[in-house]
Amino acid sequence: MHAVGISRQAGTPAVRTAVVWDVLRAVLADQMTTTGRDRLDIVDAGGGTGGFAVPLADLGHAVTVVDSSPDSLAALERRAAEAEVEVRALQGDAADLGDLLPADGADLVLCHSVLEYVEDPINAMTAMAGLLRKGGVISVLAANPVAAALHRSVAGRFDEARQILEDPQGRWGERDPTPRRFTRESLERLLGVAGFVPGEVHGVRIFADLVPSRLLDGEPGAARALIALEQAAAAHPVLRDIATQLHVLGRR
Template identity: 50%
Template sequence: MGPVRSELMWQAVVDATDLAGAGALLDVLDLGGGTGGDAVRLAQLGHRVTVVDPSPDALASLHRRSAEAGLARPVTGVQGDTADLLDHVQAASFDLVLCHGVLEHVDDPAAALAAVATVLRPGGSVSLVVAGRNAAVVARALAGDFVTAQTLLDRSAATWDVRTMGPRRFVQAEVEALLDGLGFSVTAAHGLRVFADLVPSAIVDTEPGSRDALYALEQVLRTSSDFSGLSAGLQSIARLDLSVASPTSGGESATL
């Protein structure tokens, strides 16, 4: 199942770079990019990539991965997070920010996105991937944990306490409201992993052709409004309006 998930996430990165650059080489910030699996692949395509991540171990792995890939322009790795982002990278210096799996963990998602906006050039894009709340409700109900399913259903991203409830989960309307409030215009919205997190790995790993068939099904369903809301991951690609000056982050400090 792991290869299906990773390729679906890589497709999300490809979609973001295609929409942000239309074939151009980009300055890309992979925020919370960890060990650099996506970052190195982007660098191999010629993009100039910086990873900001709070984990020194992950950044050490990124350095090794980058060196082993023999990149003409190595990926830059910086230890940091959304709270001190401007201490490490310049304002208005990136064409695209990948913010995948970050807003689930921060104290203030709006402040984290505001920090992202400050480092984007006018007209730059963000690819935002967050965990879907509806998928968590379905997963808990299928596991027979109906009380937790109801609890998740009754929560919102704004009332979520990451310290007691774990990573925050969103519905698409909440994501769009966050982006709109910071001067972003959504150019594409996709579901990620509609079924990939629900199908037992034993089926995908043992049945001939199942992995490819699941991937093909996910590719069809990711743009379906009937199914995307049930996805384990929600991707929004949004462009910073040209008329919007880079905002400064406000509210509580946010960390990855």
């Protein structure tokens, strides 16, 4: 266990995470109203270098990051030291959550870009459910196979794009670095099996991964305009389902 200290600074939301932060801000406000507490208990499973954990701690919440990578936790410590807030860091896998943390002790659990890589997604989600108090919320962010097929086809990898659509795990082949991807329907089913009531699904990085970086670097205000576009499209019934990632909440 490491005590991590992090700096009070509010930054402009990055293009790729702006939609997620919009949802999380609403969740935090709702949980604080419901619990009557300004300081929520948050667990970031697989939180890595603290991209979400540090800003959440900066908002005054008690944040614990669990990650299997010592290097990621070391980077978290450095980021924490720069930001001058505290984050608790624990080394472990999703399967270890029940041993590392008490049951019914969290108001919010983040499960971002984790389900693609865990050995058993159902067990991982069930373990995360056990960490939450009644009425607690899980935030799930996962790779979408439809977007992967679109991106492979744009790159001229037509056979691989077709393979993604046909493969139960949404993979384009043995060399695919992502072990599995999730559609909106499969995420909602997984949440239900783990005992959650699924909430609204949002698309993340609908356009961001298609826009050349030179357009953002060379045009004043382009990044802000792209963020606004992503926010406007996040809940669109068609565009949402072709996003690079899908974001869904589950309530216990």
